[in-house]
Amino acid sequence: MTVTREAVLAALATVVDPRSGRDVVQAGVISGLVVRDGHVGFAVEVDPREGAAMEPLRARCERAAEGVPGVLSVSAVLTAHTARPEHQGGHDHGHGHGAQAKPALPGIRSVIAVASGKGGVGKSTTAVNLALALARRGLAVGLLDADIYGPSVPRLMGLSGKPDTRDGKKLLPMRAHGVACMSIGFLIEEDTPMIWRGPMVISALTQLLNEVEWGALDVLVCDLPPGTGDVQLTMAQRVPVTGAVIVSTPQDIALIDARKGLNMFRRVEVPVFGIVENMSTFICPHCGERSDIFGHGGARDTALKYDVDFLGEIPLSLPVRIQSDLGMPIVAADPDGPVTQAYLALADSVATRIETALGPQGRRPPRIVVR
Ligand code: ADP
Numbered sequence: 246m247t248v249t250r251e252a253v254l255a256a257l258a259t260v261v262d263p264r265s266g267r268d269v270v271q272a273g274v275i276s277g278l279v280v281r282d283g284h285v286g287f288a289v290e291v292d293p294r295e296g297a298a299m300e301p302l303r304a305r306c307e308r309a310a311e312g313v314p315g316v317l318s319v320s321a322v323l324t325a326h327t328a329r330p331e332h333q334g335g336h337d338h339g340h341g342h343g344a345q346a347k348p349a350l351p352g353i354r355s356v357i358a359v360a361s362g363k364g365g366v367g368k369s370t371t372a373v374n375l376a377l378a379l380a381r382r383g384l385a386v387g388l389l390d391a392d393i394y395g396p397s398v399p400r401l402m403g404l405s406g407k408p409d410t411r412d413g414k415k416l417l418p419m420r421a422h423g424v425a426c427m428s429i430g431f432l433i434e435e436d437t438p439m440i441w442r443g444p445m446v447i448s449a450l451t452q453l454l455n456e457v458e459w460g461a462l463d464v465l466v467c468d469l470p471p472g473t474g475d476v477q478l479t480m481a482q483r484v485p486v487t488g489a490v491i492v493s494t495p496q497d498i499a500l501i502d503a504r505k506g507l508n509m510f511r512r513v514e515v516p517v518f519g520i521v522e523n524m525s526t527f528i529c530p531h532c533g534e535r536s537d538i539f540g541h542g543g544a545r546d547t548a549l550k551y552d553v554d555f556l557g558e559i560p561l562s563l564p565v566r567i568q569s570d571l572g573m574p575i576v577a578a579d580p581d582g583p584v585t586q587a588y589l590a591l592a593d594s595v596a597t598r599i600e601t602a603l604g605p606q607g608r609r610p611p612r613i614v615v616r
Contacts, residue, residue, distance in 0.1 A: 246315035250280050253316070256309045257287075262302065264295075269306060276324075283317035285310050288324045299323055350454060352461045353387070355487040355599045358480060358515065362502025364471040367523040368492045369397045370569055371559065371591075372468035375490070377576040378585070378592035380423040384463035387418060387425040391480060392470040393449050396430030403572020407431055408457075415458045422577045427457045450479050464599060473509040481513035487602050488518035490556060490595060495522060495543045503544070507551055518598045519554030520544045521591060524561035528583060535560070554598075557591040560584055 254270055262272040269275050269289070278287040289306055291299040300323065307321040350356065359372035369392065380386040390398035399405060402421040408431050409417045418425035429449055459465065467486075469477050480486065489510045493503035503520060510517050522544035526535045548555035559565075560583065568578045576585045 248280055248283050248285065248313060248315040250278060252313050253278065253280055253285055253310050256313045257306055260305050260309050275306065283315055285316055285318070286320040288322050290324055350485065353459055353465050354462065355464045355603060356467060356484055357464055357595060357599070358467045358469055358486045358489040359492060360469045360477060360489055360506050361471050361492045362473070362504070362506040366492050366494045368471060369401060369468050370565060371492045371521060371523055372466055373398065373401045373574050374576045374588045375592055375595065376424045376466040377422050377574050378588040379464055379466070379596060381576065381589065382592055382596060384596065385461060387459050387462045387465040389453055389465055389467045390426070390428030390430060391450055391453065391467045393429045394470050396428045398426055398428040398468060399430040400572060401569050401574060402426055411458070415456050417458050422574065425459060425462070427453055429453060451483065454484060473505055477509060478513060481510060481515045486515045487599055488516045490518050491520045492523050493520055493544045493547070494524045500543050500547050503547060504551060507553060516602060517553050518595060519556040520548045521556045522558040525558035527561045530563045556594045557587060559587045559591070
């Protein structure tokens with residue numbers, strides 16, 4: 246039996262909003278309704294001051310939708326139009342240079358920094374697939390390869406050649422897989438020695454941010470170089486980073502490095518959205534069996550211990566590497582596969598945190614996604 250939006254809306258219209266006395270649909274309380282294959286998702290919008298007191302209303306809406314014949318699952322979430330929270334991830338701010346001092350990038354609603362404590366943990370792979378997954382959720386996404394020591398976005402996105410310019414001053418990003426991309430790798434030859442240091446690094450990054458016609462973006466995903474050096478600091482000091490996503494593998498040593506990354510962002514007052522565990526469970530390419538080669542859950546434990554959110558886990562999967570090398574990221578190559586599902590779930594966690602961080606002025610109506 247096919248479930249229609251109309252049927253769900255009709256069921257929801259039987260629920261009365263106690264504040265206005267009207268039904269919740271008329272009162273504009275329901276937003277982001279998604280109906281897919283019998284799965285229903287929507288948000289119940291409340292004033293933050295009402296908060297948890299509105300939980301019974303949410304539950305009533307959920308039950309009403311569940312009552313529609315053919316509905317398999319309902320996910321109803323309470324969303325409060327909160328202002329930017331006091332702190333992200335539970336750390337305290339209190340040093341001199343807060344986010345307000347950073348100039349906004351015109352047309353760019355949010356900036357996500359993807360970082361890691363050390364190289365080789367899959368940070369670039371995560372940045373690229375996260376960008377594609379956010380784009381698949383309907384956001385206008387840019388990808389900035391700020392890994393100026395080892396730019397890998399051109400290869401991972403299957404891009405080559407040089408970016409165009411319209412006015413001889415600003416560069417146009419190159420597009421691949423629905424994402425606007427810019428990389429220092431487009432501007433230098435592949436065998437140019439990367440001996441950029443200090444001020445040169447800073448000017449390169451500033452150029453990538455300011456001298457590119459990004460256009461209107463919901464989110465600019467930045468692939469930072471590994472570690473906690475100049476670029477990360479510049480980024481944190483000069484760019485209004487909405488949140489940082491720290492990539493880590495399950496191995497302890499990498500987790501120790503992830504902690505370094507967390508601490509660095511906290512020192513420079515960049516909100517940390519949380520940690521992603523990459524190369525988590527191994528999915529056997531032959532039989533699909535899952536096994537935990539490197540152990541599993543270390544990143545979740547670290548997140549708990551350091552009072553940041555755990556954003557999700559990406560399996561270790563051979564096709565991820567193969568597709569990366571082909572310039573066709575897994576999210577594009579295998580749109581329904583298990584790894585893509587993991588990236589989409591990560592994108593949803595990140596998108597939710599972006600909306601929360603932007604607050605009511607900067608945000609769009611919530612998009613509710615049915616998993
Ligand atoms: P970093 O940016 O942290 O240096 P990369 O994204 O370049 O790391 O990834 C390092 C290597 O690991 C690459 O060969 C990449 O294809 C591979 N890789 C990354 N994530 C995964 C994954 N989830 N499963 C399998 N291989 C992965």
